[in-house]
Amino acid sequence: MRALVVYESMFGTTRELSEAIAAGLKRSLDVRLCRADEVQTEDASAAELLVAGGPAHSQSSATPASRQEAAVWGEDPATGLRVDLTEMTTGPREWFDELESVPGLFAAFDARTDIPKLLTGAASVRIGRELRLRGSTPVVPPESFLLTRSGGLKSGEAERARWWGEQVAEAARRARPRTTTETST
Template sequence: MRIVIVYESMFGGTEKVAEAIAEGISVSVPAETVNVDDAPKDLDGVDLLVVGGPTHVHGMSRAATRKSAADQVCHATRSHTGLREWLDALGPVPDGLPVAAFDTRADKPRVLTGAASLGAAKRLRRLGCRVVAPAESFFVGTEPVDAGPRPGELARANAWGAALGAALRRTTV
């Protein structure tokens, strides 16, 4: 069984969340994390795809928002390509591929921040995928801008991953 978690991460927070999700899934089924820069364009043989990225201006990042984020720090960003661009560049996706989406965002009401996971899930449905879990947000600190996941969020991501893995195992056994 092949579980792939594709993430976009500017400062490392989303990467840490993706790794925590992978650890949770791996309790049931091995999972691999892949930076969107290196993500496969062919998803044949993938049994569950999980995608995640930071929320920028109420949704998935764009080239301009990634540049703006990069300009706020003195170090290189983790991803150079966006989840939006990767999803748009995918070839045919196996019909009904099970998928789930997550994002990282500021800990404020979603009406104020938006959620990149909602747009990702919508694009995946349009590609013919089957969303198997509601889109999930994990909170990151904003002071400093690259503060990383808020306390407790990695444990929550791990639990979300464990629930995904357990559900997948129940449906394939």
Template sequence: MKIVIVYESMFGNTRQIAEAIAEAEKDLALVSVVNVNEITPAVLANADAVIVGAPTHAHSLSRPETRAEAAKEASDPEQGLTLEPKASETGVREWLASKPDVPAYFAAFDTRADVPRVLSGAASAKIDRKLLKLGAKRLVDAESFLVKDNRLERDEQDRAAAWGLRVAQAAEKQLAHAR
């Protein structure tokens, strides 16, 4: 089984979640973790499932303006933030709008502020809707991983690993039924 994890990350939190998911799935699948700016049709070719994750900006997926704002925030030395490579380039929103050929199955996740979801929104909801429109089938409900002061909350990587394992097990089950 082949799973591709596509992520967008500003300050490294979403990348860390993607890596934790991949680590948990490595015994069940061949897993690739790919920045959205490096995804190509060849990377997705022959994948059985895709997991897509992004940070939540202004209640949804990032936009060029919100990525520029994040870059500006990182340029302030008092913030103590490091902008991820290619963070200001294409985001998951634009990638999904390009209508990529995606595998039959998917799961979506996001990182967001540790406040009630009604206040923060969740990028994973938009990812979920877009992937359904592209014809993929949801393996598990979307998940949010929480950030406080631009850092992952304690135990979020462990939660991500557990969620990732559920995704891989659901993919295994779906693929077994499809054969």
């Protein structure tokens, strides 16, 4: 089974999570990892499972305005944040609009500050809704990975992301329809 992990990252933490998730998926699946602004149409067409994620911004997924705000935070030395990819202008939200079709199965994740979800929102919920509207089926519920208030991953979150990737792979294998050849062997 082929999986495509697509992510957006402002300060590097969602990229780090995506790499850990891809490592978990790779234990049993063929995986391609791409930033949302680099993924090709053929990558999405070839995948059976899409794992998509990004940072929680303004109670949802990133927008051009929230990316601009993140860039301003990254320029402020007092925040201790460093913008990872200032040239990035496309996140999952815009990428979905460009897709002609999506893989049949998906999992959604996000990175959010470790404060009540009511205050931060969860990009994974928005990502999941977008993919369901396009006809894809979730294999697991949306997942949030937690950041410290200074923006880094909380202790243990990278390991949890790797484990979650393994669980997503297992759920996708169970959800994948079997072909006639596979069921007869």
